[in-house]
Amino acid sequence: MIKTRKLLIIFITWIFIFSGLTTCSVADTNDNYYSFESDMDGWDIDSTDTELGDGEIDWHINRSTERATDGDYSLEFFLANWNGAGKIWIEKEFELNPNTQYEIVISYNFATSDYGIWNLFQIIAGVSTKNPETMDDLSFQDDTGHHQGEEDYIWLNKSYKIYFKTNDDGLAYVAIGVWGTWDYPRTYFIDEVKINITNKPIPILSVTIKDGICFNKVISNVENMGDAVANNVTLSLSVVYGFQNHREEYDFEFDVLEPSIVSKSFIIKRLHGFGKITVTAKVYADYVKTVETSASGWIIGRVIILI
Numbered sequence: 001m002i003k004t005r006k007l008l009i010i011f012i013t014w015i016f017i018f019s020g021l022t023t024c025s026v027a028d029t030n031d032n033y034y035s036f037e038s039d040m041d042g043w044d045i046d047s048t049d050t051e052l053g054d055g056e057i058d059w060h061i062n063r064s065t066e067r068a069t070d071g072d073y074s075l076e077f078f079l080a081n082w083n084g085a086g087k088i089w090i091e092k093e094f095e096l097n098p099n100t101q102y103e104i105v106i107s108y109n110f111a112t113s114d115y116g117i118w119n120l121f122q123i124i125a126g127v128s129t130k131n132p133e134t135m136d137d138l139s140f141q142d143d144t145g146h147h148q149g150e151e152d153y154i155w156l157n158k159s160y161k162i163y164f165k166t167n168d169d170g171l172a173y174v175a176i177g178v179w180g181t182w183d184y185p186r187t188y189f190i191d192e193v194k195i196n197i198t199n200k201p202i203p204i205l206s207v208t209i210k211d212g213i214c215f216n217k218v219i220s221n222v223e224n225m226g227d228a229v230a231n232n233v234t235l236s237l238s239v240v241y242g243f244q245n246h247r248e249e250y251d252f253e254f255d256v257l258e259p260s261i262v263s264k265s266f267i268i269k270r271l272h273g274f275g276k277i278t279v280t281a282k283v284y285a286d287y288v289k290t291v292e293t294s295a296s297g298w299i300i301g302r303v304i305i306l307i
Contacts, residue, residue, distance in 0.1 A: 030094075030096075030195075030196070030197040030198075031194070031195075031196050031197075032094075032194065032195040032196075032197070033192070033193070033194050034192075034193040034194075034195075035068075035070040035071055035073070035074075035191060035192055035193075036063050036073045036074060036075055036191070037070075037071045037072065037073050039063075040063070040090075041193075042092055043090040043091065043092045044090065044091050044092070045061045045088075045089075045090055045091075046088070046089055046090075046091055046132065046133070046175075047059060047086065047087060047088045047089070048087050048133065048134050048135060048138075049083070049085040049086055049087050049135060050083070050086045050087075050088075051083065052082055052083045057079070057080050057081060057082050057083055057086055058078075058080040058185075059078060059079045059080060059086060059088050060076070060078050061075055061076065061077050061078075061088060061089075061090060061177075062075070062076050062078075063075060063076070064076035064189065066189070067111055067153060067189055068189075068191050069109045069155055069191045069192055070109075070191055070192045073191075074109075074111070074189045074190060074191035075090065075189065075190045075191070076187060076188075076189055077177065077178055077187065077188045077189070077190065078185070078186075078187045079121075079178060079180050079185065079186055079187075080185040081121075081180030081181075081182065081183060081184055081185065081186065082183055082185075083183070084180065084181070084182065084183045085180065086179075086180040087124060087135060087138065087177065087178070087179045087180070088177050088178060089124050089132070089138070089175045089176055089177025089178075090175070090176050090177060090190075091131070091132055091173055091174065091175045091176075092173070092174050092195075093131070093171055093172070093173055094171070094172045094173075094174065094195070094197065095170060095171060096166050096170045096171070096172050096197065097166065097170050097199070098166055098167065098168050098169065098170040099165070099166060099167065099168060099170075100165065100166050100170070100199060101163070101164070101165045101199070101200060101201050101202050101226075101227070102163070102164050102165070102166070102172070102197055102198060102199055102200060103161065103162070103163055103164075103197075103198045103200040103202075104127050104161075104162045104163075104164050104172065104174070104195065104196070104197050104198075105159060105160070105161050105162075105194075105195070105196040105198075106125050106126075106127075106158075106159070106160045106162065106174060106176065106193075106194075106195060107157065107158065107159035107160070107193075107194045107196075108157075108158055108176065108190050108191065108192055108193040108194065109155050109156070109157055109158075109190065109191045109192045110123075110144075110155070110156045110157075110158045110188065110189070110190055111153045111154065111155050111156075111188060111189035111190075111191075112144050112145065112146050112153065112154065112156065112188050113146075113151055113152060113153045113154075113187075114143075114144045114145040114146065114186070115145065115146060115147070115148060115149055115150055115151050115152075116145065117145065117147070119182040119184055120143040120144050120145045120181070120182070121143065121144040121178045121179060121180050121181055121182065121186055121188075122140050122141070122142075122143055122144065122178065122179040122181050123140065123141040123142055123143070123144060123158065123178065123179075124138050124139065124140060124141070124175055124176060124177040124178060124179055125139060125141050125158065125160045125175070125176050125177075126138060126139020126140075126141075126160070126162060126174075126175055127139070127162050127164045127172050127173065127174050127175075128172075128173050128175070129166065129167045129171065129172070129173070130171075130173065131173055132173055132175045137175075138175055138177075138179075139162070139175070140179060141158075141160055144178060144186070144188065153189070161287075163200075163202045163287055163288075172197075174195055176190065176193065200228075201226060201227035201228040202226055202227075202228050202287060202288065203224050203226040203227075203228050203229065203230035203257070203259070203285060203287075203288055204224065204225045204226035204288075205222060205223070205224055205225070205226075205230055205233070205257075205283050205285060205288055205291050206222070206223045206225055206283075206291060207220060207221070207222050207223075207235065207281045207282070207283040207291050207292070207293050208220065208221050208223070208281075208293065209279050209281050209293060209294070209295040209306065210265075210306070211295055211297075211306045211307060212305070212306065213303065213304070213305050214303075214304045214306070215302055215303060215304070216269060216270060216271055216272065216302045216304070217267050217268060217269045217270075217271060217304070218237070218239055218267070218268050218271065218279050218304060218306070219265050219266070219267050220235060220237055220265070220266050220267075220279075220281045221262055221263050221264075221265055221266070222235055222257060222262070222263040222266075222283050223261070223262045223263070224257045224258065224259050224260065224261055225259075225260070226259055227259055228259060229256050229257070229258055229259065230256065230257040230285040230286070230288060231255065231256055231285060231286045232253075232255065232285060232286050233253070233254050233255075233256070233257050233263075233283065233284070233285040234251055234252070234253050234283070234284045234285070235251070235252045235253075235263075235266055235281065235282070235283050236249070236250075236251050236252075236281070236282045236283075236284070237249070237250050237251075237252070237266065237268055237279070237280070237281055238279070238280045238281075239268055239271065239277065239278070239279050239280075240277070240278045241271065241273050241275065241276065241277035241278070241299045242273030242274060242275045242276075242277075242299065243273075243274060243275040246273060248268060248271070250266075250268055252266045257285075271299065271302070271304060272299070272301055272302045273299050273301075274299065274300060274301065275298070275299060276296065276297070276298060276299075277296065277297055277298060277299040277304060277306070278294060278295075278296045279294060279295050279296070279306065280292065280293075280294045281293050281294070295307065
């Protein structure tokens with residue numbers, strides 16, 4: 001009986017340890033490399049807006065030996081963009097921690113023969129919280145030109161840094177491809193795809209405009225609701241007021257805003273007039289999406305009423 005009890009304890013302990021190993025959280029840094037030498041390396045192929053009349057424009061994404069920067073194979077992207085709207089891409093799902101902020105760097109080698117400034121396509125490179133199926137799920141970057149004045153294929157290094165927060169399911173979908181913005185067939189090649197994923201908290205900014213009744217001025221504040229310091233913060237305030245739509249604009253700059261901190265009040269003074277008033281506040285910072293808000297109301301002499 002004692003021996004059986006010992007074996008049971010060992011067995012339960014082993015299950016506990018094993019379960020802990022299999023459900024551990026994602027590492028803080030995750031480096032991934034793909035050169036497509038033997039297969040698609042787990043990437044799927046997708047497209048949208050490829051309809052033309054009752055059919056579809058010709059397109060494909062295939063492994064190719066025509067040119068490569070690592071080994072013998074790369075991915076060939078062909079799009080006969082006769083409808084002027086086709087978008088083709090590869091996509092891959094990554095399982096990360098739920099509700100967590102990440103810095104994701106997408107980099108790869110890109111071969112293009114687009115040498116001018118006209119008729120260029122657009123790069124698709126981004127991360128989304130759901131499997132991308134439509135244009136709204138994709139992120140668009142720079143154009144496909146190499147800008148070197150010759151119609152030969154030239155390899156370019158593309159790199160895009162994206163700040164991203166997962167949802168409850170912890171999934172991130174990376175998409176890489178091209179958007180045909182001109183009615184013309186084009187072929188591109190992609191090789192040595194690198195996806196670097198780092199758990200990296202980012203600042204989350206909000207901006208407010210004081211409502212109610214103020215005398216002779218408007219007031220705005222910025223708050224950092226994220227888990228990281230916001231650097232190089234700029235608050236742009238614009239006020240349009242009076243029957244003649246008089247406009248005043250000011251930029252307020254400060255180096256840092258710590259997490260969970262509300263900035264000092266930024267004020268535009270000496271406002272007077274009669275009529276409607278609209279105040280717009282925009283806040284910018286390094287690696288932070290621009291945040292904007294507005295308030296409107298009335299100005300009666302020096303009394304300002306914002307709703």
